[in-house]
Amino acid sequence: MTDLTLYIANKNYSSWSLRAWMAMKAARVAFDEQQILLDVPAGNPGFKAISPSGQLPVLVHGDIKIWESLAIIEYIAELFPEAALWPKPAADRAVARAISLEMASGFRALRNACPMNFRRTPSVLAVNENVLADVKRIETIWREQIARSGGPFLFGAFSAADAMFAPVVNRFSVYQLTQNADSLAYMERIQALPAWVEWRDAALAEPWIVTEDEV
Structure with a gap:
């Protein structure tokens, strides 16, 4: 305990x-x-x-x-x-918190259309322009932050900001919302983390079904 x-x-x-x-x-x-x-x-x-x-x-x-x-x-x-869940430099910490809060409060169209679901068979989902706008904004955040930090994660080492965006990795993957090489590479790095693998395996083993209308 x-x-x-x-x-x-x-x-x-x-x-x-x-x-x-x-x-x-x-x-x-x-x-x-x-x-x-x-x-x-x-x-x-x-x-x-x-x-x-x-x-x-x-x-x-x-x-x-x-x-x-x-x-x-x-x-x-x-x-x-x-x-060191947040980056050490003050400027980086501020940006990390800003994008984490943006993730917490924004991207409603993506959330509503594409619930997180590890058991969903990956397939293309037809989405509206509001979802596509959310996808574009998220990919811009990922691209800009990795370019600034040099990667492999948003602020170099894995941080709270990466944890905040982790469910998006599942959404992008199972609904096949991106074919961008940089985004896919970042997603692969998240999906290779031991914590991700542990959570994914447990999610796949769950027997309970909740419809997308309920989530």
Whole structure:
């Protein structure tokens, strides 16, 4: 047992859970994992029992509860500064937080049209111009940040910003939203990470089915 417990939802579908979980794995933080399954028709009562917002993930640390993926990541970064979840240079940290917040609050068209789903057989999805605009903006972020840092990740080493964009890697892959060589190379690097492989394998093994209308 550890004094940190991360409550997550179904690994196949829960993009917000993946973000916090990958960041904690990248920081090599020891934590207990508790899974509460999606029950959309019933209003996710299991979520509401643990989460002030009624959403997951939630990190519990003693008497403290932290909800929202980015807040969890910030809390872990402060608890474990040696993990360097955010880039060290102040300018890079500011940009990393800016694009992470953009990911947290934006790209609604992509989210709505293309839910995260590790079990989906990769195939082209016809999408509207708003989704294509989201894809273009995300690829611009990836391209510019990797060009500035030299890669292999957005700010050189894997960071909180990469964790925030991790669910997009699944979306781009299973809905085949890009053929850009630079984007595909970045996606391959994310997908090769041990944390990604661990999450993916667990997601593929889950027996529970939730329709895209419910996610």
